[in-house]
Amino acid sequence: MRTLLVLLALLFxxxxxxxxxxxxxxxxxEQRFKALTAELRCVxxxxxxxxxxNAPIAHDLRREVxxxxxxxxxxxxxxxxxxxxxxxFVLYEPPMRGGNWLLWVGPFLILLxxxxxxxxxxxxxxxxxxxxxxxxxxx
Amino acid sequence: xxxxxxxIAFVLLAALLFVGVRMNSGKDTSAIPSPLIGKPAPALxxxxxxxxxxxxxxxxxxxxxxxxxxxxxxxVSCRVEHPVITELAGSGALVVGYNYxxxxxxxxxxxxxxxxxxxxxxxxxxxxxALDWGIYGAPETFVIDAEGxxxxxxxxxxxxxxxxDKIRPLxxxxx
Numbered sequence: 001m002r003t004l005l006v007l008l009a010l011l012f013x014x015x016x017x018x019x020x021x022x023x024x025x026x027x028x029x030e031q032r033f034k035a036l037t038a039e040l041r042c043v044x045x046x047x048x049x050x051x052x053x054n055a056p057i058a059h060d061l062r063r064e065v066x067x068x069x070x071x072x073x074x075x076x077x078x079x080x081x082x083x084x085x086x087x088x089f090v091l092y093e094p095p096m097r098g099g100n101w102l103l104w105v106g107p108f109l110i111l112l113x114x115x116x117x118x119x120x121x122x123x124x125x126x127x128x129x130x131x132x133x134x135x136x137x138x139x
Numbered sequence: 140x141x142x143x144x145x146x147i148a149f150v151l152l153a154a155l156l157f158v159g160v161r162m163n164s165g166k167d168t169s170a171i172p173s174p175l176i177g178k179p180a181p182a183l184x185x186x187x188x189x190x191x192x193x194x195x196x197x198x199x200x201x202x203x204x205x206x207x208x209x210x211x212x213x214x215v216s217c218r219v220e221h222p223v224i225t226e227l228a229g230s231g232a233l234v235v236g237y238n239y240x241x242x243x244x245x246x247x248x249x250x251x252x253x254x255x256x257x258x259x260x261x262x263x264x265x266x267x268x269a270l271d272w273g274i275y276g277a278p279e280t281f282v283i284d285a286e287g288x289x290x291x292x293x294x295x296x297x298x299x300x301x302x303x304d305k306i307r308p309l310x311x312x313x314x
Contacts, residue, residue: 043171043275056240057275060266085273089171117144 022066029069036075037062040082041090049092173273173281173292180207180283181271188238188246188260195233195258202285204310205233208257208297209269209279211241212249217278220296221253227302228256232310236260239269239277282309 024030037051044055050062061082068078079091088094096104175181183197208224210217228234236257238246243262250260263269272281273292282291282305290309293301 046169056266060270064267064270084174085270086275087171087174087273 022062025070032075033066033069036069036078037065039092040065040079041092043086043090046089167295170294171273171275173289175273175281175289176292178289179287180281180289181268183235183261185261185263185268188236188243188262190247190250190255190260197259197261200233200235200259200283201287203233204285205235205258205283206306206310207235207237207281207283209237209239209274209277209281211239211277212245213241214239214277216296218253220278220298221256223297223299223302225254225256226299227297227306228258232306233258237269237272237274238262238264239274240264240266280306282306284309 022030022033024033034051038049040050040061042048042050042053042055042058042061044057045053048055048058050058050065052058065078065082068081073081082090088097094100183200185197187197206227224234234257236255236259238260241262241264243264246260246262250257266274269275276294278296280291280293280297281289284290291305293305297306
């Protein structure tokens with residue numbers, strides 16, 4: 001049990017101190033910084049946000065985001081700044097443009113197709129349900 | 140027909156997944172395409188690494204096509220591509236080194252040990268200027284033409300094939 005606790009402490013203690021501390025000027029700034037960096041994707045370790053990542057580039061990008069915030073830029077302007085340098089890749093929610101419209105509407109199209117199929121099956125089954133033992137049912 | 144419907148759906152789905160796998164095979168999906176291609180290169184306002192054999196100054200790059208190679212003494216893949224860079228520089232190409240997140244003494248020692256293919260090395264010790272170039276690691280390689288436009292970017296170590304097929308034509312294009 002104690003070993004487990006030590007292991008857990010090592011595991012989570014590590015991630016807790018992995019990122020450098022930031023001297024926030026206000027709780028509002030901290031909140032905004034954390035929300036913004038969580039929406040930005042680390043370019044090096046692409047399954048982490050720059051808020052989570054310990055990669056050197058994520059560290060640089062966090063510092064840059066904070067600098068830009070303190071220069072008074074809006075969230076959109078900061079995102080734009082990063083997109084100009086690293087493309088839409090840095091956004092976890094890229095805007096619908098270029099060839100990615102299929103990714104945005106695809107799930108809804110599939111849901112629609114599935115809905116139509118289910119509706120069709122239900123409609124076809126209804127008369128059969130009234131009659132007993134429909135052996136000729138295909139499904 | 141109705142009996143075949145699940146089969147058709149399965150075949151369509153399998154085809155979709157197969158196309159997806161084929162589109163990504165042999166491609167480095169972690170490489171982000173550079174938004175700088177076709178745009179003016181950001182300024183290289185960086186200190187030069189003092190080297191005995193620096194051959195040209197930063198200002199002399201204006202009006203010349205050159206290759207910008209991002210490297211660091213800490214970067215293992217940079218040693219892998221070092222012979223390729225050396226050969227490229229040996230064949231007359233102007234290759235500029237971009238020393239990324241490195242200590243000057245480590246960089247100098249690395250060049251002394253493996254040989255210096257660069258006509259000039261600029262230093263970006265904290266990696267701040269690299270953000271403007273969209274650099275996020277090493278090695279990365281850019282080709283900038285005589286008008287100062289970025290023509291090409293490669294992420295990861297260069298191979299003789301990439302030099303032959305992508306970089307040399309661009310350099311020969313612009314005399």
